[in-house]
Amino acid sequence: MIAGDTDFEIKAESRGAHWIAWLTRGSSDQPLDSIILVGQTREEAESKARVWADKLTADPLLIRG
Numbered sequence: 001m002i003a004g005d006t007d008f009e010i011k012a013e014s015r016g017a018h019w020i021a022w023l024t025r026g027s028s029d030q031p032l033d034s035i036i037l038v039g040q041t042r043e044e045a046e047s048k049a050r051v052w053a054d055k056l057t058a059d060p061l062l063i064r065g
Contacts, residue, residue, distance in 0.1 A: 021045035
C-alpha cells in the first residue's frame with residue numbers, strides 16, 4: 001500500500017511470459033482508470049506501479065475515475 005492523500009494497493013499477476021501490475025483503490029480489485037503496467041518480472045511490474053502511484057499521489061488530477 002502506498003501512503004498519501006489517496007491510498008492505493010498494488011496488485012500483480014503473471015500473464016504468460018510477463019507480469020502485469022495495477023493500482024486499486026478502496027474495495028475494488030479492478031485497475032484504477034483501467035491502467036495496467038507490464039514488466040518482465042513481478043518486481044519490475046510492481047516497481048512501475050509504485051512510480052505511477054507516486055505520480056498520482058503528487059497530482060491527484062491525473063486520476064480520471
